Amino acid sequence: MKFNPNLKIGQILTNNQIGKLFKSTIYMGMRRSLETNTLVLVSDHTKLYEDRWEGNVFHYTGMGKNGPQSLSFHQNKTLAESNTNGVDVYLFEVLKPQEYIFIGQVVLVGEPYQEEQFGEDKKLRTVWVFPLKLVNDKKPIKIPKKLIEIKEKEREKLARKLSNEELNLRAKNARRKAINRTVTTKNYERNPFVTEYAKRWAKGICQLCEKPAPYRNKRDEPHLHTHHIDWLSLGGEDSIYNTVALCPNCHDKMHVLDLKKDVMKLKEVLARHFRENINQYKKALS
Structure with a gap:
């Protein structure tokens, strides 16, 4: 049976609530759950990562805090294959510390691409970026x-x-x-x-x-x-x-x-x- 998180777009959750709902870890930005067959993406804008909206497309930076990222590394591979592997992907954004806004279910709308960003070690490195859109081509919610x-x-x-x-x-x-x-x-x-x-x-x-x-x-x-x-x-x-x-x-x-x-x-x-x-x-x- 397909997992239904039963969340409203724009609903605010705590980190622990996300973990309990999706049966996933609460410690990473990309959270795979085998039990619910989902991948939760958390984009925390209060930190120094460079995820961004460009129009209706959200450009999400992959997994790996330091050094060049690999497309075959853990959940990078899951997200890259999400249009064919049956895993549903859900996006949360953090604009205020400790508040996780449910943006909605997203799908990959283009090939992952590489760009340079800084790692947590303050060194410039190559990362993978995933272009995502809300399912059914919905428009992103208006944020206050x-x-x-x-x-x-x-x-x-x-x-x-x-x-x-x-x-x-x-x-x-x-x-x-x-x-x-x-x-x-x-x-x-x-x-x-x-x-x-x-x-x-x-x-x-x-x-x-x-x-x-x-x-x-x-x-x-x-x-x-x-x-x-x-x-x-x-x-x-x-x-x-x-x-x-x-x-x-x-x-x-x-x-x-x-x-x-x-x-x-x-x-x-x-x-x-x-x-x-x-x-x-x-x-x-x-």
Whole structure:
């Protein structure tokens, strides 16, 4: 008899409830249950993994925390063969610690592909990514914007804990395409490594008016906003090559006026920064 979890889309469970319902482990992101003939996928966005929605397709990173992943390794193989092996696949997302949102039953809609991501050992490695869609081509549920904001704050906390060396590596290797998912209002999810990188190299100085940040936040850091010179809503990259740090007044000015002279100045600030980086690298090698 086919297993029916009897869950409502959007229902929030605890980790232990998932284990009891699906008769599975509670300790991994990919949880195979022989008893219910299911594979539960948990995508925890409060950690440094890079699962993402692109339209109606969810790109899920495979199993293996360090080193290059193998497609034949444990549940990677199960998921890769899920359209023919009879195993039903269910997806949960974590946007707030300890809250597992049931997204629904999913199916593989394309060939797994490889890309580079960082492992838990902070080393860049090759992973397998699985493109998934909800069954019957359903659209993903609309997530309350408040939950997305909580998730972004959790990831920003993680980014702030990184050393300059690790942050530079992660920011420079970040995907340039902004994550666009359906929420109660349209939302572009910023990469926290790119955001933190821009703020650190600004060193508390607005990159447009060139004045110090007007005040310091509760963490005693200069309060600056990050700004995408070419707006994400118009196709701009979410990358360190398109992101600057501005005081609140200049950030507001850019979104109200977006003057060509200001855009050109900010692009020159970025270009100069990366020219200096290259020169420093050459000196280090000589």
